[in-house]
Amino acid sequence: MKILLVILSFLPFISLAQTADQVMTRANEKAKHKAYNEAIADFTKVISSTNNNIKAYQYRGNAYTNINDYASAISDFTKVLSAEPNNAEVYSYRANAYSNLKDYAGAINDFNKAIDLGLKTADMYHYRANAKINSGAYMAAVEDFSKAIVISPNSPELYEYRGVARANLNDNKGAIEDYSHALKLNPNNADVYYYRANSKGTIGDYTGAIADYDKTISMNPTNAEAIFYRGNIKTNLHQYKEAMQDYKRALTLKPNMANGFYYMAKAAGNAEDNKDAIQNFNKAIAADPTNAELYLYRGISENKRNDTTAALNDYARAITLNPEFSRAYQNRGDLRISIKDYRRAKTDGDSAVLYDADHDGYAYVTRAKAKTALQDTAGALADYNTAIQMNSKNTEAFTGRGEVRAELADYTGALADLDEAINLYSGYSYAYPARAKVKSKMGDRKGALADFKKQLEFDPKNQEAQLRLGKELTADHQYAEALLFFNRVITPATKNGKFYIARGEVMCDMGDYKGAIAQFNRASLVDTNMRSLTYANIANAEIRLKKYDAAESDLEKAITRDQNNDDAYFYRANLKMIRKNYIGAVYDYISVLLINPDNIKTYAYRGLAESFTADTQAMRLDFYRAIKLSPKEPANYILRARAKMNLKDYNGALKDFDIAISLNPNNEEAWYYRGLAKIEQSDKSAGADLGKALALGSTDAVDAVKRYSK
Numbered sequence: 001m002k003i004l005l006v007i008l009s010f011l012p013f014i015s016l017a018q019t020a021d022q023v024m025t026r027a028n029e030k031a032k033h034k035a036y037n038e039a040i041a042d043f044t045k046v047i048s049s050t051n052n053n054i055k056a057y058q059y060r061g062n063a064y065t066n067i068n069d070y071a072s073a074i075s076d077f078t079k080v081l082s083a084e085p086n087n088a089e090v091y092s093y094r095a096n097a098y099s100n101l102k103d104y105a106g107a108i109n110d111f112n113k114a115i116d117l118g119l120k121t122a123d124m125y126h127y128r129a130n131a132k133i134n135s136g137a138y139m140a141a142v143e144d145f146s147k148a149i150v151i152s153p154n155s156p157e158l159y160e161y162r163g164v165a166r167a168n169l170n171d172n173k174g175a176i177e178d179y180s181h182a183l184k185l186n187p188n189n190a191d192v193y194y195y196r197a198n199s200k201g202t203i204g205d206y207t208g209a210i211a212d213y214d215k216t217i218s219m220n221p222t223n224a225e226a227i228f229y230r231g232n233i234k235t236n237l238h239q240y241k242e243a244m245q246d247y248k249r250a251l252t253l254k255p256n257m258a259n260g261f262y263y264m265a266k267a268a269g270n271a272e273d274n275k276d277a278i279q280n281f282n283k284a285i286a287a288d289p290t291n292a293e294l295y296l297y298r299g300i301s302e303n304k305r306n307d308t309t310a311a312l313n314d315y316a317r318a319i320t321l322n323p324e325f326s327r328a329y330q331n332r333g334d335l336r337i338s339i340k341d342y343r344r345a346k347t348d349g350d351s352a353v354l355y356d357a358d359h360d361g362y363a364y365v366t367r368a369k370a371k372t373a374l375q376d377t378a379g380a381l382a383d384y385n386t387a388i389q390m391n392s393k394n395t396e397a398f399t400g401r402g403e404v405r406a407e408l409a410d411y412t413g414a415l416a417d418l419d420e421a422i423n424l425y426s427g428y429s430y431a432y433p434a435r436a437k438v439k440s441k442m443g444d445r446k447g448a449l450a451d452f453k454k455q456l457e458f459d460p461k462n463q464e465a466q467l468r469l470g471k472e473l474t475a476d477h478q479y480a481e482a483l484l485f486f487n488r489v490i491t492p493a494t495k496n497g498k499f500y501i502a503r504g505e506v507m508c509d510m511g512d513y514k515g516a517i518a519q520f521n522r523a524s525l526v527d528t529n530m531r532s533l534t535y536a537n538i539a540n541a542e543i544r545l546k547k548y549d550a551a552e553s554d555l556e557k558a559i560t561r562d563q564n565n566d567d568a569y570f571y572r573a574n575l576k577m578i579r580k581n582y583i584g585a586v587y588d589y590i591s592v593l594l595i596n597p598d599n600i601k602t603y604a605y606r607g608l609a610e611s612f613t614a615d616t617q618a619m620r621l622d623f624y625r626a627i628k629l630s631p632k633e634p635a636n637y638i639l640r641a642r643a644k645m646n647l648k649d650y651n652g653a654l655k656d657f658d659i660a661i662s663l664n665p666n667n668e669e670a671w672y673y674r675g676l677a678k679i680e681q682s683d684k685s686a687g688a689d690l691g692k693a694l695a696l697g698s699t700d701a702v703d704a705v706k707r708y709s710k
Contacts, residue, residue, distance in 0.1 A: 020046050024056060036063045054083045058090060061097075070097040088117035092124060099127070104135035122152035126161070133165055141165040156185035160192050163199075172199040190219035194226050201233050209233050224254035228263075235267050243267040244276075261287070266297060274301040292321035296328045303335055311335055324355040326363055333366040337373060346370035361387030361394040368400055372407075380404050395421045399431045406438045409628045414438045429458040433468055441600075443632020443663055445476040463496055474506050477666065482506045497527030497534075504537055511699075513541045532562035540571045543578070551575055566596040573605065582612035600629045604639040611643035619643055634660040634667050645677055653677045668696035672704065679708060 027042030043060035046053050061076030077094035081087060095110035111128035129144035145162035152158060163178030179196035183189065197212030213230035216223055231246030247264035251257060265280035281298035288294060299314030315332035318325055333348030349367025356363040368383035381404055387397035402417030418435035421428060436451035452469035459465060466489050473482035486503040494500075504519030517538050524534040535558035542551035552575060558568035573588035589606035592599050607622035623643070626636045641656035657674035660667060675689030687708055693701035 020050050020053065023049075024053075024059075027056075028059065031059065031063050031066075034066070036067045039063045040067075052083075054080050058093075061090075061093060065093065065097055065100075068100070070100045073097045074101075086117055088114045088119040091117065092119060092127070095131070096127065099131050099134070102134070104131045107131040108135070120151075122148040122155065122158070125151070126158060129161065129165070133161075133168070138165045138168045142169070154185060156182040156189065156192075159185070160189070160195070163192075163195060167195065167199050167202075170202075172202045175199045176203075188219070190216045190223065193219070194223065197226070197233075198229065201229065201236075206233050206237050222253055224250045224257060227253070228257060228260065231267065232263065235263075240267045241273075244273075260284075265301070274304045277301040278305075290321055292318040292325050292328065295321065296325070296331060299328075300331060303331075308335065308339060324357075326352045326355040326357055329355070330363050330366045333370060337366075337369050340373070342370050342373040346374060359390055361389075361391040361397050364390070365394070365396050365400055368397075368404075372400070372404055377404055377408060393424050395425045395428045395431065398424070399428070399434055402431075402438070403434050406434075406441070411438055411442050411631075415442075427458055429455045429462070429465070432458075433465060436468070436472065440472060440475070441630040441633070445472070448472055449476065463499075467498055467502055470502050470506070474502070474509060477509075477664075479506055479510045483510070495526050497523035497530030499523075500526065501530060501533050501537055504541075508537070508541050508544065513545055516541050532558045532565045533567065534558075535561070536565055536568035536571055539568075539575075543571065543575055548575060548578065564595050566592045566599055569595070570599070570602060570605075573609070577605075577609055577612075580612075582609050585609040586613065586615075600626065601633070601635060603629070604636045608639045608643045608646075611646040616647070632663055634663045634670060637663070638667070638670050638673060641677070642673055645673070645680070650677050650681050654681075666696060668693045668698035668701070671696065672698045672701050675701070675704065675708075 023042050023046050027039045027046070030036075030039035030042065040060055040063045043056045043063065046056040047060070050056070057076045057079045061073045061080070064070070064073035064076060074094055074097045077090050077097065080090050081094070084090065091110045091114035095107045095114060098104070098107035098110060108128060108131050111124060111131065115124050115128070125144045125148035129141040129148065132138070132141035132144060142162055142165045145158055145165060149155070149158045149162070159178045159182035163175040163182065166172070166175040166178060176196055176199050179192050179199065182192050183196070186192075193212045193216040197209045197216060200206075200212060201209035210230060210233055213226050213233070216226045217230070220226070227246050228250035231243040231250065234240075234243035234246060244264055244267045247260065247267060251260045251264065254260075261280045261284035265277045265284060267277075278298055278301050281294055281301065285291070285294045285298065295314045295318040299311040299318065302314060303311035312332065312335065315328050315335070318328040319332070322328070329348045329352040333345045333352060336342070336345035336348060346367060349363070349370050352363035352366055364383040364387040368380040368387065371377075371380040371383060381401060384397050384401035384404065387394050388401070391397070398417045398421035402414045402421065405411075405414035405417060415435065415438055418431055418438065421431040422435070432451040432455035436448040436455075439445075439451065440448040449469070449472055452465065452472055455465045456462065456469060466485075470482050470485050470489075473479075473485060483503065483506045486499065486506065490499050490503060500519045500523035504516040504523070507513075507516035507519060520534045520537045520541070523530040535554045539551040539554035539558065542548070542554065551571075555568055555572045555575065558565055559572070562568070569588045569591040573585040573592065576582070576585035576588060586606060586609045589602050589609060592602045593606075603622045603626035607619045607626065610616070610619035610622060623636070623640045626633075627640075630636060637656040637660040641653040641660070644650070644653040644656065654674065654677055657670050657677060660670040661674070664670070671689045672693035675686045675693060678686035678689060687705070690701050690705045690708055694705055
């Protein structure tokens with residue numbers, strides 16, 4: 001501030017005053033040249049000699065302000081105001097000093113007085129608005145900035161700062177308008193592009209946010225925060241690799257950025273670069289070893305790398321650091337479900353629910369999954385219902401409830417839930433195979449295939465999805481399509497033995513047993529975990545080749561290597577049926593369902609076996625279950641019809657064959673066995689049925705046609 005002094009040199013008889021004026025002049029010159037400490041010493045001499053020189057207090061207060069001694073400045077300004085209570089300018093000086101000491105209430109009070117006394121300038125409203133922002137009074141700050149803008153409408157700073165205040169009120173649209181106006185007045189302010197980018201990101205305008213961050217960074221390449229937050233926006237857009245590049249660049253500029261390695265690690269995990277994610281979590285943990293969240297997320301990345309032990313250890317560490325960490329219990333529960341440790345998973349689910357702070361329903365989803373695995377379908381449904389009540393957009397809850405309803409054969413309810421899951425988030429790939437399975441059970445093979453294909457659109461490298469699609473094509477007797485599909489997805493680099501098993505199954509159904517056996521052997525060569533399945537599937541081919549002794553030997557090898565191989569028990573049961581060991585077959589079918597309750601085709605096969613043992617009550621119950629669980633599956637009706645033939649109920653058998661043919665007119669088995677049933681009733685149309693079976697490729701029909709012709 002420029003100070004104008006009048007030196008009264010024409011009063012020689014007041015030598016003391018002349019001396020004081022000279023010292024004041026000298027002090028102001030020193031202050032002008034920023035020698036503030038020397039100026040303060042001179043102002044102090046004047047005050048000591050006159051005591052009532054109010055200007056000396058004012059000027060010394062200004063000098064104290066310039067050396068950041070705000071407490072001393074306030075003391076001097078207070079002295080001035082005690083003598084000049086209407087000095088608006090000094091109130092403004094003291095207000096600024098209070099602001100610098102973060103005494104915003106004192107600052108606002110002094111700004112009020114300065115303005116009330118007539119100092120109604122844009123600067124006064126601006127400075128009072130700043131104090132109000134710093135005290136959290138954002139709405140009042142917006143009002144002051146608006147008053148300042150009326151006085152000074154071409155000041156870009158005022159629009160910039162009002163935008164900041166509006167952003168703090170979550171009025172990001174208003175903030176964006178102010179930032180845009182500020183940039184019209186001054187397009188070279190990198191900070192304003194940065195602020196506008198933040199507001200655009202907050203309202204979900206990610207494209208606009210990135211454009212503004214790009215502009216900021218081009219103007220100021222060392223703005224680490226802008227680079228970092230651009231990474232956050234890219235993460236929201238699922239551009240994880242690009243986000244990681246931004247995080248790395250930001251951390252190079254500012255290595256100690258709060259949570260920098262945490263965000264970079266999460267982006268790496270989302271990009272499925274979990275090795276890099278773990279390395280970054282290691283760095284974050286080294287910097288903050290008591291942060292439970294870091295252990296949780298490192299555990300998630302370890303789990304994705306199938307390092308179960310490390311993941312469980314990290315989840316446990318997170319829980320030790322924070323015994324009420326709901327998400328840690330939830331993730332540990334999910335992991336325990338994946339390793340079939342259902343009871344402890346349910347305990348984790350209980351804890352996740354007990355300490356749930358997010359109220360997004362996911363804690364209940366985890367517990368519901370555990371309850372489902374423990375066959376507590378009523379409890380699972382209750383938890384899924386709660387999850388949906390808490391969060392009506394929880395796609396996992398709708399998917400899970402749909403799966404439980406499907407288990408209870410409530411297919412209408414299941415489809416409604418799975419449709420809703422997909423409507424809420426069409427990119428939620430897991431809901432598609434769940435819905436496909438329901439459609440398959442309802443006989444909607446085309447719908448099932450469409451859903452399996454949809455899953456692969458979103459997740460084209462998902463091997464489980466590829467296997468499901470191939471197997472569904474096989475189940476729909478689209479053998480040529482299934483074989484073409486497996487030939488396309490299996491490459492020399494394929495190390496997942498399940499693919500070779502699945503391709504072998506297709507070849508087996510096509511009658512290429514030699515090729516099928518080669519595929520089964522290939523499976524165990526690339527994946528030693530497939531040895532049990534290899535023996536079981538070779539045995540199935542041998543059964544079709546009528547090499548029963550070899551099949552029996554291979555099935556024993558399969559079961560010896562893996563007593564939980566439900567396919568091996570199923571094929572052995574089929575072999576026992578051929579050898580008329582019906583009771584033994586029943587027991588093997590029981591083993592299949594104990595190992596895998598979802599292998600629902602087994603109910604119908606067991607029903608056929610029970611028809612030979614005359615256990616008609618068990619037979620009827622098994623066929624009831626099979627048809628309830630899969631009402632549009634032709635095989636269920638074919639097997640029940642065959643059971644009825646065993647019991648000499650040919651009329652009942654013919655009705656079931658009719659249903660099977662109506663469900664799938666190209667099923668050669670239905671035509672073949674209906675032809676046999678008609679022969680038993682001396683129905684002359686039997687020959688037409690056998691001919692149809694023969695045309696569809698039934699090898700059994702060849703001999704039957706010859707016998708019938710005779």
